[in-house]
Amino acid sequence: MAPPELTSRPPRPAVVDHVSPSLLSAWNRCRLRAGFDLDPAAGSLRRMGLRAAVGIVAHAVLARRFATHEEVADAWAAESSRAYALLAQAWAPASPPAPQNWPAWALTKHQVTKRVVPNSTTDSAVVTSAYGSSFRAPERLPLSRQTAPGLPWRERWLEDGVLGLKGRPDLVERASGVLTVADFKTGRGDLTDDRRDQLLIYAALVRSSLGELPMRAEIRHADGSAQGFAIRSEAVDDVVRRASHARSVLNDAATGHQGLEAAPGPETCPTCPFRVACSPFLQTYQPDWVCGQVVVGRVLSTGRLGARPYIDLDVVAPRWRSRQLRVVGLAQETPTRGEMFSVSDFEGSLGTGFARWNTLSWTWPQ
Ligand code: SF4
Incomplete structure (x- = not known):
């Protein structure tokens, strides 16, 4: 007997006003995945994973300073318990593994501990050492730019209705006098196109909020290493244009005027929750x-x-x-x-x- 046919159910994305870095990343891989991302009916498939849980713990601890390694260990344990509660809630009634069994949990704890105790390398020093030989800060900046209010910004939510962008950069600061946007990553990995786009979206949002385009963008790893690039306004304009195009096509799909193209393959699908x-x-x-x-x-x-x-x-x-x-x-x-x-x-x-x-x-x- 022939097997029954599979009835396709394409995603029905909700209308989107703002494109985030993660949505643009999904879009770049597969239009259909971006559609699922915006589909309320597929919400049960978008669940927190173990690597995200480690990232939450690391971000929370990295945002603080501690006097001793014991204090860091206590904070790491408390943040791990909080992240575990979120994970368990997302996957109930199943029981996720304990934090000690999350990927790179112990290694990340070790790397973060080295960074948050006194006399460890500061964020700005890391940037300087990582780029010192290839990147020169301007000798002088206009006073208004040296004293921009509120910097550094840590995990400040930014959105712009005209650009149609939103995001939360981990850090916006002046490092050695250079306006810099940075994102912390708990795992290793290169400065991929997705990560460049993420940082360029943040740069666009900082420009619209602060009136000044950051000159540097970096990803910083828990071990203190960093990778980055000089921001060009053309690259920022390009990511704004691509995000606007994605929003337009997704909204056509939301209103039923256009389907979304799938890109199934061994490179695109293995990490897709849909x-x-x-x-x-x-x-x-x-x-x-x-x-x-x-x-x-x-x-x-x-x-x-x-x-x-x-x-x-x-x-x-x-x-x-x-x-x-x-x-x-x-x-x-x-x-x-x-x-x-x-x-x-x-x-x-x-x-x-x-x-x-x-x-x-x-x-x-x-
Ligand atoms: S499983 Fe593959 S083809 Fe389907 S939405 Fe995800 S990335 Fe696209």
């Missing part, structure tokens, strides 16, 4: 893609194995999987027989899968 609801992905997905497995199928039956619920699926996609799959231990609500249902990020292979704490599910339209 795989479980994405028809183009499920029809393109190959077994050698490095991503958590995803399956969609018609629910044949449901039941319990001891205390653990299970569902049996007649698999519709991906087509290269065997037709029958039992998924055991879903924490989410059990679907009803006959529904089209998908599951992502489970363990196991062949005929039986086992849900993890971060397994996502999605009920498809009939």
